[in-house]
Amino acid sequence: MEPVTFEVAAGLTAIDTFYGGRERYTAAYLLAADEPAIVETGPTTSAEHVVAGLDRLGIGPSDLAHIVVTHIHLDHAGGVGRLARVFPRATIWVHERGAPHLHDPTKLVASATRLYGETQMASLFGPVEPVPAERIRPLAEGDQVVLGGRTLDVLDTPGHASHHVALADSVTGSVFTGDALGIHVPDVPVLRPATPPPDFDVELAVRSIERIRARARSGIVLFSHFGPVTDVDRICDLAVRRTRGWAEVVRVALQRTDDLDEIVTLLEEEARRDAETGAEAQIDLAHFEMLSSVRMNAMGIVRYWKKRAEREAAEDSGRQPES
Ligand SMILES: [Zn+2]
Numbered sequence: 001m002e003p004v005t006f007e008v009a010a011g012l013t014a015i016d017t018f019y020g021g022r023e024r025y026t027a028a029y030l031l032a033a034d035e036p037a038i039v040e041t042g043p044t045t046s047a048e049h050v051v052a053g054l055d056r057l058g059i060g061p062s063d064l065a066h067i068v069v070t071h072i073h074l075d076h077a078g079g080v081g082r083l084a085r086v087f088p089r090a091t092i093w094v095h096e097r098g099a100p101h102l103h104d105p106t107k108l109v110a111s112a113t114r115l116y117g118e119t120q121m122a123s124l125f126g127p128v129e130p131v132p133a134e135r136i137r138p139l140a141e142g143d144q145v146v147l148g149g150r151t152l153d154v155l156d157t158p159g160h161a162s163h164h165v166a167l168a169d170s171v172t173g174s175v176f177t178g179d180a181l182g183i184h185v186p187d188v189p190v191l192r193p194a195t196p197p198p199d200f201d202v203e204l205a206v207r208s209i210e211r212i213r214a215r216a217r218s219g220i221v222l223f224s225h226f227g228p229v230t231d232v233d234r235i236c237d238l239a240v241r242r243t244r245g246w247a248e249v250v251r252v253a254l255q256r257t258d259d260l261d262e263i264v265t266l267l268e269e270e271a272r273r274d275a276e277t278g279a280e281a282q283i284d285l286a287h288f289e290m291l292s293s294v295r296m297n298a299m300g301i302v303r304y305w306k307k308r309a310e311r312e313a314a315e316d317s318g319r320q321p322e323s
Contacts, residue, residue, distance in 0.1 A: 003053040005030075008228040009172040009220060011150065015053035017042030019075055020124055020290050024186050026075060027226050029176065030057055031169065034148025035065035039167060039176045040224050043078035044126035050079065051086055064090045068145060068152060070178025071164040072098035073196075074112055074125045075291065076224055081105070081129025092131050093145055095156070096138035098163035102131045115197075115296065124290070139165055152176075155215060159205025160194050166212050173219030174228075180208045181239040183225045183292045190275050190285075191235065193243045194292045200300035202247045209239045225291050246270060250301040264298045 004016035004023065011032035019026035019042055028040040028050050036059055042050060054064065064087040069077040072094060080102055084092055094102055101108040105128040113121050139145075141156035145167075153168040160179040167176040179194040195205075212221065213236035220228045221235060229235045249270045253263045271285055271294055 001049065003049060003056045005053045005057055008222060009169075009174050011171060012169065012174060012222070013057060014222075014227060015050055015057075017046035018049045019043065019046055022290075024226055025291070027222075027224055028053070029222060030054060030059065031147060031150060031152075033150045035146075036063055037066035037068055037145070037147050037152070038064065038083075039068045039152075039222075040070065040076050040178075041067060041079040041083050042076070043074050043124065044082045044128060045079075045124065047079045047082040047086070050083065061087055062089055063087075066091050066093060066145060066147065068093040068139075068167060069098075070166065070176060070180075070224065071095060071161045072101050072108060073161065073179070074108070074128065076178065077102065078125045078128050081131050084131050084135060085129070090135070092136045093139055094136065095163040095165050096140050099136050099138040101163075102136055103133045105130055111198075153215075155208075155211055157208035157211060158199070159201055159203075159208045160196070160199070162199040164208070166208070166215075168215050169219070173216065174222055175212050175216040175219065176222045176224075177212055178224055180205070180212055181221065181223065181235060182242060183288060184223050184229060184235065185226050185287065185291075188284075188287055190288070191238045191242055192271070192274070192288045192292050193239070193246050193297060195243070195246060195297040195300040195304075196292075197296070197300040197303045200304050202243060202301075202304060205243050206240050209236050209243070212236065242274060245274075246297065247301050247304070250298065251305055254302065254305055260295070260298060260302065263302065264295050267294050267298050 005013050007013050013030045014027045017026045028038050031037045067090045109128050139154045143154040145152040150171045155166040157164050157166045157180045182194045183192045216232045220230050253266050
């Protein structure tokens with residue numbers, strides 16, 4: 001497959017990773033700088049496309065200086081180990097909570113295998129190669145990745161995952177959003193929340209969306225799935241509304257059922273309502289299933305409400321006056 005690359009802002013170029021063999025579905029980004037960097041790698045199955053895209057953009061094996069990932073989910077960072085071998089001079093930057101799992105992916109692979117099964121693991125992601133610990137730099141709120149001519153400011157943005165950062169580019173004001181705003185693929189007027197287990201948290205997710213909104217007002221947001229969106233306020237409003245909307249459907253359902261299939265059915269109805277809002281054409285919702293399946297989202301939201309209820313119960317019992 002020919003590499004597909006396109007400039008999204010000054011010095012920022014998207015590279016199609018062809019995740020799952022699909023075009024315009026998942027992206028990595030090259031940042032032009034004294035020390036060239038990419039944000040996101042895609043899974044190992046995408047490595048050849050990323051390498052070919054970088055080659056077309058003039059970045060060879062000894063040129064890439066930094067690999068930065070928004071979080072360690074395999075569709076974003078599964079290919080880091082492979083690319084670290086191809087680009088031996090690159091430093092790897094990742095949220096401090098994700099760093100140990102890039103060095104030793106055993107647990108990461110085990111939990112992904114529980115969710116996806118062996119067959120999909122192999123076909124979608126491929127093997128996950130470890131990254132030598134000495135090449136990994138942990139990221140936390142307020143850190144900067146200095147590239148020479150531009151920097152990336154780190155925003156700790158939990159909600160979708162506890163190990164999630166957004167990255168603000170100093171030159172263009174653009175913000176790499178990872179999965180913090182959800183999934184927004186071109187030509188489909190739908191924003192789907194991304195609320196997977198085990199970390200998803202509604203309140204943290206909304207707070208992270210608002211932080212990204214405040215930061216990106218003068219620029220654009222760059223989705224990993226997929227590409228640039230310029231009307232930042234509209235997309236952030238939509239992200240908050242969808243996240244809260246899906247969470248509310250599950251909260252209400254949990255008052256009468258624990259049955260996951262039933263909850264999935266209710267969320268599928270919600271997804272169809274989302275699609276009808278403002279959409280003129282029939283939309284193939286199957287388009288989203290590989291990136292953000294309704295079942296996965298349902299599992300994440302159920303887990304969130306249960307953890308929250310347990311936490312509140314514990315706080316209540318802690319507050320009981322002694323008698
Ligand atoms: Zn993710």
